Amino acid sequence: MISSIRTFLRLESASGILLILAAALAMLCANTDLKHLYERLLQIQAGVQFGEFQIQKPLLLWINDGLMVLFFFVVGMELKRELLEGELSDRANVRRPALGALGGMVVPGLIYWWINYDNPAGMAGGTLADTRRNLVASKDS
Numbered sequence: 001m002i003s004s005i006r007t008f009l010r011l012e013s014a015s016g017i018l019l020i021l022a023a024a025l026a027m028l029c030a031n032t033d034l035k036h037l038y039e040r041l042l043q044i045q046a047g048v049q050f051g052e053f054q055i056q057k058p059l060l061l062w063i064n065d066g067l068m069v070l071f072f073f074v075v076g077m078e079l080k081r082e083l084l085e086g087e088l089s090d091r092a093n094v095r096r097p098a099l100g101a102l103g104g105m106v107v108p109g110l111i112y113w114w115i116n117y118d119n120p121a122g123m124a125g126g127t128l129a130d131t132r133r134n135l136v137a138s139k140d141s
Contacts, residue, residue, distance in 0.1 A: 041059065042060040042063075043058045045057070046062055
């Protein structure tokens with residue numbers, strides 16, 4: 001059993017698979033009768049203390065403000081490696097991912113505009129696309 005887990009974790013796609021499974025589990029919990037347990041889990045206080053210095057925050061903030069920073073740091077480092085010495089170091093190979101990234105930013109805005117163009121309330125506030133999922137989805141492809 002442990003050797004199977006080690007073999008899985010050595011796969012390049014293991015982190016992406018685990019991330020998708022965790023996201024699916026979180027969405028399942030958030031949209032079923034487990035919602036109140038999921039919300040209580042995210043409100044659990046967690047902290048760090050160094051001498052008199054102490055930080056105490058809900059688990060949700062540790063995830064959003066801490067783990068997401070680490071996630072985007074790793075994504076940035078992988079992107080830098082690909083641009084400097086990987087497949088994206090050749091400019092011809094940059095075109096498709098760059099167009100995909102541009103489409104990931106423009107298309108959600110166009111869809112929002114298309115749905116709300118005749119709705120003054122919908123067009124008044126605008127919206128921002130959540131690009132974290134797009135990064136996760138494109139990272140392992």
